[in-house]
Amino acid sequence: MDRRGFLKTSIVVGGCAFASNKLNAQETRDSEEFVGVLVDTTRCIGCRACEVACGEEHDLLVPDVINDGALEKHRKTSDKQWMVVNKHATEKGDVFVKTQCMHCYQAACTAACPTAAMNKTKNGPVIWNGSKCIGCRYCMISCPFEMPKFEYHEWNPKLQKCTMCYERLEEGQKPACVNACPTDTLMFGTRLKNLEIARHRIYSHPDQYVHHIYGEHEVGGTGYIYLSAVSFDQIGFRTDLGTTPYPEYTKEFLYGVPMVLFGVPAFLLGLNALAGGSEQGIDGEIESDTGKGGASDE
């Protein structure tokens, strides 16, 4: 093998190995350590103390719970509110459901972000880093729950979404909403423990719950998991999202990239040689007159 051949081969092999390393990084996280919140919708009384606590904790909109009548219509989270509670009329009466960022295991937003501004911290919360974000809003395109919200009316906009009170967790505290909940609807803990509690409740009260934990498998598993007395499509959840982690959808394409990047140039050089490239010199110097000559042949 001559020097040039050796260089070429090592670049190709090295490039491929480098590329696949980066892509695999997502799977190496230890999922057992992730923390999350269990939401038992059968216990929620719709007091919205969590909304108030969230607004106060993060300097967002603090709703006037008594007078604003917000439960009468279905709201979505916004750049002013990281979480909202909605009332859903179901076959078993009114059910209140808290919605916020689900803090997915393998979050679509983190895979989408070109600058790694959205990132999954090692203990579970998915948070946004303002010093990296370029504001492309690809996270919003990708997120199956449409949770990142953009400040459209700011000259220097931020992406707003639930951080699972990342700073409070660092200090050993629970998220503000969990702290504020008077009925134990919200339970904070490692995801494994939350799943066990959820299963225990379903098994010991099979008549009270549907046999499904939303977020156990949806989009590959989420940090927030939900229990419900009625099927989840009745209380505003999308049940068509599947169980594939969202980054998987672009993984195959990204795996193909190094192959194209190194395979196609080799193929093109070969084609060029077949087309007589080497005979005419590889510099691509072609006089303009030949263009006309070729055309007048026909």
Add this chain to the structure above:
Amino acid sequence: MNKGIVVIGSFGQFFRFLIQEMKPRGPWLTTFNVISIPVILTGLVILYFRFVYGLGSVTNLTQETPWGLWKGFNVVVGVALAGGAYVITFVVYVMRMEKYHSIVRATVLSGLLAYTFYAGTLLLELGRPWFALNPYIGNSFGFSSVLFLICWHFLLYMVAEFIEFSPAIAEWLHWEKARKILKSLTLGTVILGITLSILHQSGLGALFLMAKSKIHPLWYSEFIPILFFVSSIYAGLAMIIVEGTLSRRVFKHLFTPDHRHSFNDIIFGLSKGAAITMFVYYFLKALLFIHDKQWTMINDGWGYWYLLEVLGFVLVPGFMFAFGFRNRSLNIIKTASVLALIGIVLNRLNISVIAFNWYVVPHYFPTWQEFVVALTVIFAEIWVLRWFVTRMPVFTSGHGTQRAGN
């Protein structure tokens, strides 16, 4: 010391030359100028509001529809239409088909400008453009992101296109040595450019793979990247036909009569290529239609809209290209090109804007300001294109011809 004076003297000359070349030429009150100048000025005012009061002050973008006309039309459609450059450089430099050599420069130039202005639109459209360099400077690489890949490809591809075009600049400046060096880089940059194009044309499609739950199932497919790549080939070819025809009308004085003859011949060749790729594309679409059992969704408004795109603006122009090629009919080919381009616009807008979050009511529709800015970008690009073609040997494409002219 003496040397220094000579260098300063030649620099002075060089700048005088540049300033001379910056001055407008030709008649001032053309139809294009009368239309484009007010649009561009209005666009600039709108952009002032966009940067001071935020994107929401001039656009209809919402939390459900974060990407609108600027991204959907200027970036996603624009890049597809700029595909001509990589197709033609492949044909001429890799396959060595000399017949198409005379259109290489014009095509590469319009590709280069297209990418420059679409990357420019991205800057207008990013929420935090002052961090736009983050994907390029070490501390924040989103390796698992398709958009990260596209950011890099846009930049590298613009460099490649610039090097491909640079011999024309060297000729314009009469830098004989530089021209020779730059020309020797052509094949390498062409191969790099083609590879990058394959990846980012398909990559623009791959952007939407994670929007699986949001795009109407008639348009979503795991094969979007392949569909985007194949359709960018005929989009580029159709664009060359339309652009070439228009520029031969507008810049009549820059062409010699035998150029017209050879261009007609080129059009026939291009239409053959376009017909073949369109049939391949249609075949892929039909395969997906059958494989995903899409006929169950065809009998409503979205279904008819889908059929209009696939039959009316892919199959029909495909047959027209083939028919025009066989019967040597330029008019049919030119009409087919326009139809094919409309088809591309529809397809890209459907995936990125129209059928995106199709169930959300009320659906996004751009504001007039968004339309004006979209036009501003296009008009500004045409202004720059005009500056280039009237000063540099773009259409004549050769150094031999240039010398003869002198």
